[in-house]
Amino acid sequence: MNPVVTNHQGVSVQVRGLRKSFAGTPVLQGIDFEVAPGEIFVIMGPSGSGKSVLLKHIIGLERPDAGEILIGGKPVGSPGVMDRFRLAMVFQSGALLNSLTVGENVGLYLSEHRLKPPGEIARIVAEKLELVGLKGASDKLPNELSGGMKKRAAIARALVIEPQLVLYDEPTSELDPLSAVTIAEEIVRLRQRIRATSLVVSHDRDLAFGVADRIAVIHQGQLLTIGTPEEVRRFNDPLVQRFLSADFKPSNHPPTP
Amino acid sequence: MFQHIGEMVLMLCRTLCAWPQVWRQRQKVLDQLFDIGNASLFMVCILSLFIGGVLSLQSGPVLADRGLAGVLGAIVGTSMCKELAPVMMAVLIAGRIGSAMAAEIGSMQVYQEIDALRTMNINPLSYLVLPRLVAIAVALPLLTIFSILIGWFGGAVVAATNPRVGVPFQSFFRVLSENVDAGDVANGLFKSLCFAIVIGVVSCQQGLATIGGPRGVGRSVTKAVVNSIVLILILDYFLTRLLLYFQ
Numbered sequence: 246m247n248p249v250v251t252n253h254q255g256v257s258v259q260v261r262g263l264r265k266s267f268a269g270t271p272v273l274q275g276i277d278f279e280v281a282p283g284e285i286f287v288i289m290g291p292s293g294s295g296k297s298v299l300l301k302h303i304i305g306l307e308r309p310d311a312g313e314i315l316i317g318g319k320p321v322g323s324p325g326v327m328d329r330f331r332l333a334m335v336f337q338s339g340a341l342l343n344s345l346t347v348g349e350n351v352g353l354y355l356s357e358h359r360l361k362p363p364g365e366i367a368r369i370v371a372e373k374l375e376l377v378g379l380k381g382a383s384d385k386l387p388n389e390l391s392g393g394m395k396k397r398a399a400i401a402r403a404l405v406i407e408p409q410l411v412l413y414d415e416p417t418s419e420l421d422p423l424s425a426v427t428i429a430e431e432i433v434r435l436r437q438r439i440r441a442t443s444l445v446v447s448h449d450r451d452l453a454f455g456v457a458d459r460i461a462v463i464h465q466g467q468l469l470t471i472g473t474p475e476e477v478r479r480f481n482d483p484l485v486q487r488f489l490s491a492d493f494k495p496s497n498h499p500p501t502p
Numbered sequence: 503m504f505q506h507i508g509e510m511v512l513m514l515c516r517t518l519c520a521w522p523q524v525w526r527q528r529q530k531v532l533d534q535l536f537d538i539g540n541a542s543l544f545m546v547c548i549l550s551l552f553i554g555g556v557l558s559l560q561s562g563p564v565l566a567d568r569g570l571a572g573v574l575g576a577i578v579g580t581s582m583c584k585e586l587a588p589v590m591m592a593v594l595i596a597g598r599i600g601s602a603m604a605a606e607i608g609s610m611q612v613y614q615e616i617d618a619l620r621t622m623n624i625n626p627l628s629y630l631v632l633p634r635l636v637a638i639a640v641a642l643p644l645l646t647i648f649s650i651l652i653g654w655f656g657g658a659v660v661a662a663t664n665p666r667v668g669v670p671f672q673s674f675f676r677v678l679s680e681n682v683d684a685g686d687v688a689n690g691l692f693k694s695l696c697f698a699i700v701i702g703v704v705s706c707q708q709g710l711a712t713i714g715g716p717r718g719v720g721r722s723v724t725k726a727v728v729n730s731i732v733l734i735l736i737l738d739y740f741l742t743r744l745l746l747y748f749q
Contacts, residue, residue, distance in 0.1 A: 304621050327623040340618035342610070354622045357629065359526075406622070 255282035255442030256330050256409040258303060262312035265298060265466075272298050274466040275312070280459075282409075285436055285443040287453040290463035291488060296446040297337070299463070300412050303444065304334050316410065330410065333403035337415040339395035341387040341402070347374070348383030351401045373401040377431060393424030400431055411435065413445040417452050425452065432456050450489060454478070462488065506729070510707045513627065514699070517635055520628035527633045534637030538599050542645060545594060550649040553586050554578060554656030562660070562667030571661075571669050575677035578657035583682060583690040587649040589738055592697035595642055596730035600705035603634055604726035607709025608719040616710070626710070635702040642698035643691045650690065654678060685749070693741050697734050704730045 263276040272295045280286040288296050301307040303314055305321045314321045317330050341350045352370040355361045361369065374383055377397040387395060396416060403411050413432065417425035429452050435441050447453055453460055454474045461471040462485050470480045478489065524531070557578050565571050607630055610616050616626050654675075661669040708726040712718045 301617075306617050306620060332621065334618070334621040336614050336618060338614055340614040342615050342618070343613070344606075353624070357622070357624050402622075 254409060254440035255284070255436075256317040257282050257315075258286075258410065258442065258444065259315040259318075260299075260303065260312070261315070263299070263302060263309050263314065264311040265295075265302065265307065265309050272466050273302070273309075276463070276466070276468055278461055278468065278471055280442055280444060282442055283436060283440045284458045285432065285445065285456050287445045287447060287457035287460045288463055289448055289450070289453050289460055289488070291448065294463045295466040296448075296463055297414050300334070300414050300444065300446050304332060304412055331406050331408045332410045332412070333406045333408035334412040335396065335399045335403050335414065335416055337418060339387070339392075339399040341395055341398055343387050345387075346383065347379065347385050347387065347390065347398050350387065350398060351383075351405055353402065354406050369405060370401075373404045374398070376404065377401045378427065393420045393427075396420065396424070396428060397431070400428070404435065407439060408441050410442045410444065413443065413447070415447055415449075416445060417447060417449045425449065428452075429456050464488075506707070506711075509711070510703045513631065513707050513710070514703050517627050517631045517703075520625060520632050523628045524632060524636055527628065527636075530629075530633035531636050531640075534633050535641055537602075538595070538637060538641040539645075541602070542595060542598050543648075545598065546591060546645050546649050547652055549590060549594060550582075550587065550652035551656040553590055553649075554582060554653035554658075555660040557581055557586070557653075558657040558660035558667060559664060562664060562669070566667055571667060572673065572677055573681075574661050574667065574669050575658070575674040576681035578661075578674075579654060579678035579682040580686060582653040582657070583650045583687045584693075585690070585738075585742075587646050587653055588690045588693040588697060589734065591642060591646050591649050591694060592701065592734045593731055595638070595645070595698070596701045596705075596727055596734065599638060600701045600730050601723045601727050603638075603702070603705040604709040604712075604723045605719055607631075607706055608712035608722040611710060611712045612715055612719060631702075631706045631710075634706060635699065638702045639695060639698045642701070643694045646690055646694040647687070650687065689745050689748075692745070693738065696737060696741060700733050700737060701730045704733065 258280040260276055260278050263273050264271070265273040276299060288299065290296050298307060302309055303321065305327065308322065316326055316332070319326050319329065341347070342353070345353065348370045351373055352366040355366045355369065370383060374380060377400050379394060379397055379401065382390065382394065382398070387398070390398060416428045416432070420428065432443055432445065433456050436443055445456065457474055459471060460474055460477045462469045462477060464484055469482055469485050470477055472480065477485070558574060561577055562571065562574050565574055619626050619629055658671050658674040661667045661674050662671045705726040708722040708729070712722040
């Protein structure tokens, strides 16, 4: 599942001493980690632990109160970083532009930056949509798609960028198991194909242990552990163990008469 | 309030910096122009016709009682082009188009579409705000010209048909043309251009500042319309004072 990456096209990510508070409430309390180029790094943790806020900092949508984030060795807020590196983010909701068709959404990066002629963009869009199993959906509007299809369209939009770093925010939430497997396969395939670095935020244990090279567990804005899936599984911390082994047991809840 | 004004000025400056991209965004400008015209042309006709009519109806009998009915064309003509058409059209467009702009951009903000644009290195100001600002800055003066003409026509119809006024159609327009010149129309168009920028900037800024869910969008829409109208009326006074120096 985790092939050795030899020809790195991906870009490294370094997060150092990251702190962020909203209205006096600390959300991130000194986060430090590094992601190697081409690595699939999964950040796990319960809801409200600061995972999505962390992701927004890495892509530059939020500014930290303290600490720094380096993409390929350059601070994320510095001028030209977004031009220098190809970054993409797959939002939890897909965040497709509702006024555009799926095809226009997928080709938006190329058309807005005028990177390819319209005919070429149409060909690339069709190719990427087919890759994520959305062949023929190009002319549909986002509100005509199911949740899983929207996420796959968002992945296709990210693929078009040929990203060096892809951030996934809860890529399998609200999806049926089959769609979740498709998304997980897509994350791994992307690394195999273009050696992109992937940073996945999720509380889906199957996804995390299935695709990750390394996993970080975050709780209340602090990192509890970082390691390979096996190391995290063996990590002897009650919070981590409770999170990883949480399961519904019907026997604990006797049927009411 | 002052923070909002500061944000609006900043947004206007940043949008103007993106001006060189306006040609690239021409299709979006045309789409917005079509939306603005399509949504408001009929309302502009109705509103202007009745504004001109009621102006004649209010001032006509008073002037006629004093033997001054002949100057009605000048009063309606000047009032429509210098004051009523620019202000009333701006209020109408703030309600119909400003609210739609704030709602659309606000929804995009709430549903992370604007974040998605930023992650693709697409500047939301040049992609969303610039086409809307250019479209409204072109459309509102055009609608104001249309409103002036319809308002004059409405005033003339009432002047001619109301027995208490009794100013013939031709006489109304003869006096109007003798007293209203291109400078008066330009005065109104300048005002409407300023109002258009106010509506565009306030609505887009409120949309981009939306937080929360659908309730936040509703709050932004209300703020966009109310703030636009308040600013239009305040600005109208100062623009009138300013333009008096050029007469």
